[in-house]
Structure formats: structure tokens, C-alpha cells
Amino acid sequence: MTDALSWTFFARSVHEVAPDLIGVTLLVDGAGGPIVEVEAYDPTDPASHAFRGRTPRNAVMFGPPGHAYVYRSYGIHWCLNLVCEEEGTAAAVLLRALEPTHGLDRMRDRRRLADVRLLAAGPGRLCEALGVTGEHDGLALDLPPFVLLPRTAEPEIVAAPRIGITRAAERPWRYVLNGSRYLSRGVPRA
């Protein structure tokens, strides 16, 4: 077993951390797999929850790096972010999809779905499969139930516009593993 990622991994520009997360294995209570799709949200970003300053919801984004920021989306789903850079900066990476490899039975039960391809293909689906909820908001990523394992090979990464936002939608801050079958959506053709 490889060493887990240390918090210094996250104490860099969110635009470096986001692509570096592709291929990193995320486990929550032992369920998960390699991350295949993420989006970066930085402090200058009108689409970021933190753009208009600190509020009760986004407080964790303003805290130290290496922690989980979990929020409710459309009243129904949870979305998981990893806080980057430094305390007070408010930058984070949204996890949008991973390849389910660990704890498949539990993920299928939580999703009430057999199709591995759709188990964690989307930020809400990923959280449902891994059992991530608001209870995880603010937790450190180097402690249970989280495990983050460095990638073992250099993946081929493609950048594309982010999904589901209206402001700053043109910024190409979505990063995906090229050719992955486990993405939330395909990558637009050039």
C-alpha cells in the first residue's frame, strides 16, 4: 500500500492541484476508486460559492487546505470539494466522477443501481455512492473515513469548460482522464 497524500499536496494553486487529482484514488470508509473528473474553483471566480465572501455555508473553503467542503445541491444531492491553497484563500476542487473499484457492493446498494458506469459519474452520484453527506463537511482528508492514495502512473488529462454553471462558464477548468468511461458527461469536440 502506498503512502497517503499529505496536506502539502493541497497547499498549492488550485489550478495545479485539480489536474494532479486525476488518477488519485479516493476512498471513504473503503469505498471509491481513482478520480477521473474534477473542476477547479478559484477566488477570482464568479461561479465559486466563495466569490462573494465568507458565509456559514462556505466557511470551510476559507479554512486550511486538505479538508472536505460538502454542500447540498438543488436541495437533494451532496457535492464534495477538496479545499486547496492556504487558509483564507477560498479555493477548492469539486470532485465530479471516479471509477468505482473499491466497495462495489456497498456503492451499488447506496445507489440502488447495478451499472458500474453510472455509480459515481457525477458529483451527486459520487457522494451518494461513497456515502458522503453534510456530516463530512470540514473533515480532514488525511484522517478516517477519508483515504487518498497517490496515482501510480501519469494519466493523460484533458481540460474542458465546466458543467452546470452560468457565470464564467467559458473558463476551461474541468479536468478529465482522457477516454475514461466513467465521466459525468463527454468532453466537447474541438
Add this chain to the structure above:
DNA sequence: CAGTGGATGCTCT
């Protein structure tokens, strides 16, 4: 396939 609309709750204006 593409497009549409409903569910549902919380945050911020």
C-alpha cells in the same frame, strides 16, 4: 439520441 420539467432544501438578495 435530444429536449423538457419536476423534485426538493437551503442560501443569499
Add this chain to the structure above:
DNA sequence: GAGCATCCACTGT
């Protein structure tokens, strides 16, 4: 009261 960093079911080709 509006607007979501979403997902699913349904319609029509």
C-alpha cells in the same frame, strides 16, 4: 423570492 457547481423520468424523434 430567486436561483442554484444535479439527477431522473418522461416525451418525441
